[in-house]
Amino acid sequence: MSALRLPPGEPKWETLVDVLEHRGRCQADDTAFTFLENGNAEAARVTFGELAGRARRVGAELRRRGAAGERVLLVYPSGLDFIAAFFGCLYAGATAVPGPAGMSRSRSRLEAIVQDAGAALVLTTRALVNTVRRRLEAAPALPVVGTDDALCGPDGGWTPPRIDGGSLALLQYTSGSTGVAKGVMVTHGNILHNQVLIKERFEHTPRSVMVSWLPMFHDMGLIGMILQPMYVGFPCVLMSPESFLQEPRRWLSAVTRYRGTTSGAPNFAYDTCVDRIPAAERAGLDLSSWRVAYNGSEPIRPSTLERFVEAFAPCGFRRETFYPCYGLAEATLLVTGGRPCDPPVVRTVPEASAPERAGPPAGEGTRALVGCGTSGADQELLIVDPASRRVVAEGRVGEVWLAGPSVARGYWQRAEETQDTFGARLSTGGGPFLRTGDLGVLLGGELFVTGRIKEVMIVRGRNHYPQDIERTAEESHPALRPHGGAAFLLEGGGRERLAVAHEVQRPYGEDPPTREIARRVREAVSRDHGLQVAVLVLLKAGGIPRTSSGKIQRRLCQARYLGGTLGVIGEDRYGLPSVPAFSMQEENP
Numbered sequence: 001m002s003a004l005r006l007p008p009g010e011p012k013w014e015t016l017v018d019v020l021e022h023r024g025r026c027q028a029d030d031t032a033f034t035f036l037e038n039g040n041a042e043a044a045r046v047t048f049g050e051l052a053g054r055a056r057r058v059g060a061e062l063r064r065r066g067a068a069g070e071r072v073l074l075v076y077p078s079g080l081d082f083i084a085a086f087f088g089c090l091y092a093g094a095t096a097v098p099g100p101a102g103m104s105r106s107r108s109r110l111e112a113i114v115q116d117a118g119a120a121l122v123l124t125t126r127a128l129v130n131t132v133r134r135r136l137e138a139a140p141a142l143p144v145v146g147t148d149d150a151l152c153g154p155d156g157g158w159t160p161p162r163i164d165g166g167s168l169a170l171l172q173y174t175s176g177s178t179g180v181a182k183g184v185m186v187t188h189g190n191i192l193h194n195q196v197l198i199k200e201r202f203e204h205t206p207r208s209v210m211v212s213w214l215p216m217f218h219d220m221g222l223i224g225m226i227l228q229p230m231y232v233g234f235p236c237v238l239m240s241p242e243s244f245l246q247e248p249r250r251w252l253s254a255v256t257r258y259r260g261t262t263s264g265a266p267n268f269a270y271d272t273c274v275d276r277i278p279a280a281e282r283a284g285l286d287l288s289s290w291r292v293a294y295n296g297s298e299p300i301r302p303s304t305l306e307r308f309v310e311a312f313a314p315c316g317f318r319r320e321t322f323y324p325c326y327g328l329a330e331a332t333l334l335v336t337g338g339r340p341c342d343p344p345v346v347r348t349v350p351e352a353s354a355p356e357r358a359g360p361p362a363g364e365g366t367r368a369l370v371g372c373g374t375s376g377a378d379q380e381l382l383i384v385d386p387a388s389r390r391v392v393a394e395g396r397v398g399e400v401w402l403a404g405p406s407v408a409r410g411y412w413q414r415a416e417e418t419q420d421t422f423g424a425r426l427s428t429g430g431g432p433f434l435r436t437g438d439l440g441v442l443l444g445g446e447l448f449v450t451g452r453i454k455e456v457m458i459v460r461g462r463n464h465y466p467q468d469i470e471r472t473a474e475e476s477h478p479a480l481r482p483h484g485g486a487a488f489l490l491e492g493g494g495r496e497r498l499a500v501a502h503e504v505q506r507p508y509g510e511d512p513p514t515r516e517i518a519r520r521v522r523e524a525v526s527r528d529h530g531l532q533v534a535v536l537v538l539l540k541a542g543g544i545p546r547t548s549s550g551k552i553q554r555r556l557c558q559a560r561y562l563g564g565t566l567g568v569i570g571e572d573r574y575g576l577p578s579v580p581a582f583s584m585q586e587e588n589p
Contacts, residue, residue, distance in 0.1 A: 078101065532574065
């Protein structure tokens with residue numbers, strides 16, 4: 001791990017236990033977290049002092065159960081119990097393994113995490129113990145413990161664990177948008193460095209106020225929205241993801257009510273607010289306190305920024321409040337960002353540039369991309385040709401490589417994949433670097449992310465990003481849901497054909513106008529990308545498979561279509577037989 005260089009005056013904490021112990025002593029009576037039931041009423045509050053006490057009690061209980069040095073799975077609904085349990089793991093010297101909380105989710109992902117992590121114990125609420133046991137029926141001997149009792153008792157003579165900055169704090173399981181989820185080994189030192197980076201880039205102070213509905217078990221919700229307020233020492237207001245999805249206005253109402261200064265989400269959330277908060281319901285919203293509205297985790301659309309500003313400028317929202325940024329679990333969280341109060345940078349780049357391409361070839365279009373800022377001074381971010389492993393010139397597309405103190409230790413129990421991803425070296429021998437798997441370009445020092453290497457589709461020798469095609473399809477007909485499409489290739493008869501699966505808006509019901517939608521989609525995709533859509537598949541709302549953080553799983557969508565399990569409600573083929581003679585396309589290197 002690279003050396004951690006702290007700015008002047010920054011506390012020299014070594015672990016997250018040090019951080020909470022400091023807050024518990026120096027800000028014991030200050031509110032740390034407030035949880036809103038259903039996104040409205042305050043259901044619970046906890047001060048820094050109370051949270052430190054709860055963490056000690058959970059930590060003492062875990063030690064009594066022999067969990068020190070082990071992995072502990074956390075399965076909680078959104079709420080303050082998760083936060084106490086997370087810090088309790090750290091106070092015990094254990095490694096926290098946040099798991100998906102939704103009781104309606106498939107058991108397979110949770111069971112896969114248990115097996116991969118080798119968890120020694122599962123923590124949840126007492127009310128959910130039996131439910132969690134049923135979900136983990138493949139591991140019947142694994143203890144499942146409700147932490148409610150531990151939160152009420154004495155700390156049992158807790159003493160600080162023997163850990164340091166190199167000790168594992170958590171296994172952050174990746175979302176699996178392009179493959180099987182893997183446990184990223186994140187140390188206390190990784191997290192503390194990333195907290196310094198977030199604090200500097202977002203310009204947080206003790207007067208900041210965070211508002212979040214993001215999943216707590218996901219890196220953006222945990223590292224960015226829970227640990228950052230703890231690190232800096234300011235309050236955070238939380239609600240569940242379901243509260244936002246059911247009624248998006250609750251998010252903006254919480255920013256209004258608590259005078260939130262920092263809040264953020266993936267791009268789709270801002271479009272959701274525009275689409276589902278009518279003008280009449282915007283009355284009473286005051287977003288003038290909002291200083292950092294970060295946008296990350298998925299492609300950032302310039303049109304989304306403009307639509308949101310137009311819709312909520314009368315509520316005091318400013319364009320310069322938008323804060324596009326870039327990060328990933330393998331780098332703890334944040335990698336690049338700009339300066340608050342600077343408007344987003346939008347530049348035009350080749351529509352689907354291959355590595356080392358300086359500009360669009362004849363006949364290829366361009367697209368507008370939003371800049372994601374620059375990296376920190378103690379990080380090294382390069383754009384590299386993944387084939388030659390040479391750094392490309394500014395303005396050329398390549399893979400984003402990163403080195404620095406936030407880069408995690410590797411993947412749990414996956415030595416070969418860790419070497420491939422975290423041990424990359426340049427043709428000159430320089431390194432090691434983290435290969436992010438993302439394609440990007442530096443323009444004026446600003447990072448513009450263009451897509452994922454594994455998702456680039458090569459058709460007749462040209463590269464195409466699926467999100468470009470999905471956006472074109474989505475805008476071609478009002479029946480198609482925003483952010484509800486997946487483009488992928490099908491192989492058959494010695495050639496590759498483009499398929500687009502897309503969710504339809506609920507008002508169109510069970511019988512959408514498939515032929516008319518297909519005609520409009522084909523015209524738009526042919527006009528904008530020079531491609532023929534061979535197969536259009538229509539699905540009900542929610543039919544596109546997604547990761548726990550909402551990212552579209554295109555390969556899984558492809559597999560379900562080929563396996564006949566996608567839940568198709570409408571299908572249109574262009575000059576193809578009724579039964580597909582397709583096979584799974586080989587993954588691009």
